[in-house]
Amino acid sequence: MAEYLFLVPLLPLIGFLINGLLIGRLPRSVVSAVACGSVGLSLIVAIMLFFDLKALPADARLIEQTLFTWISADILHVNLAFMLDPLSAIMILVVTGVGFLIHVYSVGYMAHDKCFGRYFAYLNLFTFSMLVLVLADNFLLMFVGWEGVGLCSYLLIGFWYEKQSASDAGKKAFIVNRIGDFGFLIGMFIIFWHVGSLDFATVSQNAPMVFAAGGTVITVACLCLFVGATGKSAQIPLYVWLPDAMEGPTPVSALIHAATMVTAGVYMIARTNVLYMMAPDALMVVAIVGAATALFAATIGLAQNDIKRVLAYSTVSQLGYMFLACGVAAFSAGIFHLMTHAFFKALLFLGAGSVIHAMSDKQDMREMGGLKKHLPITFMTMLIATLAISGIPGFSGFFSKDEILWKSFSSSHGHVALWVLGFITAGLTAFYMFRLIYLTFYGEERMDAETKKHIHESPRTMTVPLMILAVLSVIGGLVGMPHIFGATNYFEEWLHPVMAGPPQEAATHALASAGANTSMEWILMFASVALVLMAIYLAWYLYRKNTAAAGSLADKLSGARTTLANKYYVDEFYGAVVIRPLIVFSLFLWKIVDVIIIDGFLNGLASLWHDISNALRHAQSGRVRSYATMFVFGVILVVAYFVLGSN
């Protein structure tokens, strides 16, 4: 089976080529069969590979496949090679699994769109790029995938490019990501400069010899890579593109901007965990940025009225959790949350898509309400996802979030302050999610009559993926039960071979104060569950029981509310501090430097060439005798040169 690893990314690529090259020429049924089929087959191959990998002994779980040498120049050798280890195995299962469900969902969601073929071509291309990203065995190939998903994200956000806001959002996402990519590249260059290789295996092996632990070089390299991660994974300060990315079709938001692409940064840090473990200062920055983003985005989520924007800020906030986990060296907890989040957030987005579909493309929650009885499946599945993201015990989100909170408290890289930030965020999360549920599904029906007439439950192709994801959102967490439940954390064990240091370290740490820690872990768990329940009660009280109270509260806090609704004016701040000066500077470059100096010079040069060309053209008279004359002149010169030169 191992020799078929290349099929995992290749199949979606074939799907892309078929749908992309024959755009507009295939019937919709064929387009959707090719698109879903290619990802589905890829999922099957991925599952088979997963079991192959599982059959290997724990410390030998590695399947490598080198297709060919891509670049070979001096000391730079880059192979087009794929690597399947426990970490990338989880990623390809998430990408192909969730990806497949979203492809199927899209068949229903996009059924009325006129650019059906283009949509699925992009979606396949995205899946291919994402799989290259996670399977790459070196930084450069990963960067290829990294840029590929960025491109697809741009194309899909701006999918409805006739809409100004959509094409603007696409550009914003692309430009902000380029800033992050620049950091990624610099980090990659630093690593190559010092290690002389870009292979993950070689870099991990040689890093301890090359870099001084905690030294400046490794810290700077890790921070540069982290800048890349903040761009792709929407962390402070580069998170601003993600909420706008909601302009894209909703399944795209689910796949790219919730489940897969935005987690690439987390994956990258987990992949390079050996380097990060050598740079504790960089880890600290990751943890602080992660925790701060988690809290910051959650507060903005409180005051958004667009259903997708709430989920967008929620995604930013949850990604913050994952970075917090990585930052406290609990990489496997981060990846665990990545997986459970992929299930429940994809479900939430798809559910929101189902709602929007039913509401004739309206997204404002103030115009919804009472949808529970119209959309029973959507409601049930979304409720499950909400319980999961809020961290209600038994649901997947509880296990992963709890592990992160516990690690941020107990890890040797952790701190109480980090735990507090995460703890508050958990409460806020539960509040805004239940606000969403109550505003959308309960209460009076606030939509206009025309919309109301069209409300209907979504077709099967949309609801079946919802139900499957709902099941996963419930049981997905069982693979990573905490130790205090007396269960084995299969997930951590599975990832153990690829993660440097932390587990043993944590183990010794835990051993030192085993008794105290166990009770502490119980206490913290109860505290967060209690907070979540309180938050849910508050949401119920404000948005269900006593809606007038919500209004009066909003009036009292109008200042804070406007600030939140306007997202802390961060976009405006960037506009004034970064974009305006840049525009002024580029105007100068354009009007003065480019038009006058460079264009003037170049146009002069070009017209010079033109004149020479014109002059020479007349030598080409079309008469053989003039050609022969020219020839003879050439002969005389060459012969004379050789004869004279020989003496």
Added chain:
Amino acid sequence: MVDYVSALSIDFNLIWPEIALLIGASVILLGSISKSFRPVIPAVALISCIVAMLLASQQWGHQGSGFADMVTCDNFGVMFKQIFLIASIVTLFLGFRYLKVKGLNRPEYYALILFSTAGMMVMANTADLVVMFLGLEIMSLPLYVLAGFNRRSLESSEAGIKYFLMGAFATAFLLMGIAFIYGAAETTNLRRIVTNFSYIAYDYNSTAIYFYSGIALTLIGFGFKIAAVPFHSWVPDVYQGAPTPVTAFFSVAPKAAGFAVMLRIFVFGLSGVELLTTAFWVLAVLTMSVGNILALRQDNVKRMLAYSSISHAGYILVAMTVGGADAVSSAIFYLVAYTMFNLGAFAVVTVMETRSGCRSEFSELTGLSKVHPYLAAILALFMFALSGFPPTAGFLGKFYIFSAAVHKGFIWLAVIGVMNSFVSVYYYLRVIKTAYFDEVKGKVTPVVLSPTVIIALIITALGTLGLGFFPQQLLEFSQAAIFGMP
């Protein structure tokens, strides 16, 4: 050292590929008497090319000479034989529909292509100046006829006559050069000339002068074939007048043959002649620059491509100036790559010309992206390759040549080369601009793609992209081709 016993022997293994082509050509000429045989003629031509290709592959790795040392078979020659054969196969595909549409579908076309290719293979398969000359004539005579193949067209006839006159003119110089060298070195065998070189070159009697003027005249003779400036003036008229598939063939195969011979004589054989470096330097700069500058102001795509092919010969001359294993193997790489994308570009022009009344002016390309997006895309690919954009083979080819030049200290030559390449972007992108962005005036005549042309387009496009992505294999071949060369 040459094994003279075996060198005297008659060993047909050395010339089977040539024989295969000659048999194919003769069968076509004889068989064309029968009307019922005519439809299979293209197939016969194609099969004999493929057989020749297989036979030539058998020769890979076997070094040998025979026929009184008149024939030398080595990897270098085999490499070039394959280039000629690829070019002729693509040309056969291109001609199929074009000839029918233009009412030129006569069996001689196929026979002439095969004869001419056989001549090129003779050129590449020898280290003897007289046999080279023989090969050159076998190659050239069919080409003169092919240039004037459309005898009802004034332009084509003019092209035939001009090519013949200029060719005969150049041949005279070449023959005189060979005679001078023979007079000075008392042999026409390249290896023995090289062995005698030190006696000749430092003999301050008149011998040296004859020898050097012999070299100069030989250089001129072959310079004509590769269209080096100032021996290039025939190119635009002939390329424009000749039937387009023939032009495609002209722009690639005879050029490669000329380079095969020049590399063998001047870069491997007479590498001791220091004067050659400067001569090549000047020729390279002139050829690149004049070709590019003149291409800027052309309104006819075929004529533009004619000038562009001149400038591409200039890039290969850069590699010849530099000399050494790296440069020569990069020259071979470039020739293969150039064969691919230049044939491809001409293939698109051929398709355009099968529309009635089309004269392959730039203006006739407008709207191509609308009526035929795939053809427009593939045209754009070839234009990007010609101008040397990554990830096409055109980029890598230029990159290898210029980096070899920089490594050997020819920095200015590389700079001039890159500048030229920069200038060339203008007229290549103009094609893309016309096909994609210019406003359509009136109705666009639809383009008909025949299966044979599609095959030609696929071969060349895959070659252009494939060599751009996976250059390693060809690089290894071209390094093996020059391994063990003197």
